[in-house]
Amino acid sequence: MAAAARAAGALALALVLALAGANSEGDALSALRRSLRDPGGVLQSWDPTLVNPCTWFHVTCNRDNCVTRLDLGNLNLSGHLVPELGKLEHLQYLELYKNNIQGTIPPELGSLKSLISLDLYKNNISGTIPPALGKLKSLVFLRLNGNRLTGPIPRELAGISSLKVVDVSSNDLCGTIPTSGPFEHIPLSKTSFFGIHFLWLEVLSDRMLSTSFEKNPRLEGPELQGLAVYDTNC
Ligand SMILES: *[C@@H]1O[C@H](CO)[C@@H](O)[C@H](O)[C@H]1NC(C)=O
Ligand SMILES: *[C@@H]1O[C@H](CO)[C@@H](O)[C@H](O)[C@H]1NC(C)=O
Numbered sequence: 001m002a003a004a005a006r007a008a009g010a011l012a013l014a015l016v017l018a019l020a021g022a023n024s025e026g027d028a029l030s031a032l033r034r035s036l037r038d039p040g041g042v043l044q045s046w047d048p049t050l051v052n053p054c055t056w057f058h059v060t061c062n063r064d065n066c067v068t069r070l071d072l073g074n075l076n077l078s079g080h081l082v083p084e085l086g087k088l089e090h091l092q093y094l095e096l097y098k099n100n101i102q103g104t105i106p107p108e109l110g111s112l113k114s115l116i117s118l119d120l121y122k123n124n125i126s127g128t129i130p131p132a133l134g135k136l137k138s139l140v141f142l143r144l145n146g147n148r149l150t151g152p153i154p155r156e157l158a159g160i161s162s163l164k165v166v167d168v169s170s171n172d173l174c175g176t177i178p179t180s181g182p183f184e185h186i187p188l189s190k191t192s193f194f195g196i197h198f199l200w201l202e203v204l205s206d207r208m209l210s211t212s213f214e215k216n217p218r219l220e221g222p223e224l225q226g227l228a229v230y231d232t233n234c
Contacts, residue, residue, distance in 0.1 A: 025067045026053040028084035036079035036101075042072075066090035073119065074098040081125075086111040097143070098122045105144075107132040115139055121167065122146035129168070131156040138162055145169040145212075152176075152234050153219075158183055170215040174234035176223035177213055 030048045045057040054061035060069035067088050078100040085094070086108030092115060101123040109118070110132030118139060125147040133142070134156025142157070145167040152175035153168060163182035177183065213219060218234070 023048075023050075023052055025088055026050065028082075028087045029053050029056070029059065029067070029070075031082045031084040035082045036077045038075075038077055040076050042075045042077075060093075062090060064090075068114075069093040069095070071095045072099070077101060078124075079103075081106055081109075083108040085109060088112060090114050092116045092138075093119075095119045096123070100124050102126070104128075105130055105133075105149075109133065110135040112136060113138065117141040119143045120147065124148060126150070128152075129154055129157075129173075133157060134159050136160060141165045143167045144171065147171050149173060153178060167212045168216070169213055172218060173216040174218035174220070176220050179222045 026048055029046060033043050033046050036043070042058065043056075045055070046053065046059075047056070050056075052061070052065045053059050053067060054065050058071045058075075059067055060071070062068050068090055069092060070088075071093070073095045074097065076099065077096070080103035081096075081101060083106040085091075085106065089112065091112050094109075094112070094115060094117065097119045098121070101120070103125065104127030105120065105125060107130035109115075110130060112118075113136070115136050116138055118133070118136070119141065121143040122145070125144070126149065128151035129144065129149055131154040133139075134154060137160060139160050140162050142163060143165065146169070149168070149171040151173065153173060155178055157163070157166070158178040158181035160182060166183070
């Protein structure tokens, strides 16, 4: 009897440990929560003692209880992003737009191989756009506009063939805009570069008007393959 009870106890302990181990996604999100200020208490339901984060508000999981969406846009959050976010390998939508998030974009976000949408627009994010984001081979939407990002637009982004929408306007980026790969089809603004170089007007003349790259005073316009001096002043 005692032996059976001990065995049951050991089994229960093993189960608890297995479940705890299986909650690495909850741990990653808890790390994010600890790094954010949340004056509105919108993350109150994020209870790290639950077996997984799938019942937490603003978190969506698939049928296998893996996190696929994080919907934290427009919630008055401040603080920093954390490298642990890179562990959410089934994450498809990372929505953190219109908050007051500071600090840099962790290069670990490049590990999010299922990511479709990276929306960090209208925050207070600084530093450079990590070239590691070029590893996001499922990415369709990349919106980083309205932050304080510096440095060039990484050429690695031109290798994401799924990319359809890029907006990096209203930052402090420099250098030239890639024109290869998905960037061939991403509309550029005519007005942003008006008057800088006659040739660019011809390059741009068949593109739709858009504002994806505007309001980056040090951004020099699209690169001209084989012609332009890249990333001068950058
Ligand atoms: C947003 O947060 C600030 C403090 O960071 C607070 O003063 C303000 O009331 C909050 N606004 C809303 C709508 O929660
Ligand atoms: C943006 O972040 C900087 C620090 O990196 C801070 O000084 C500034 O006040 C922030 N802006 C806003 C609007 O919170």
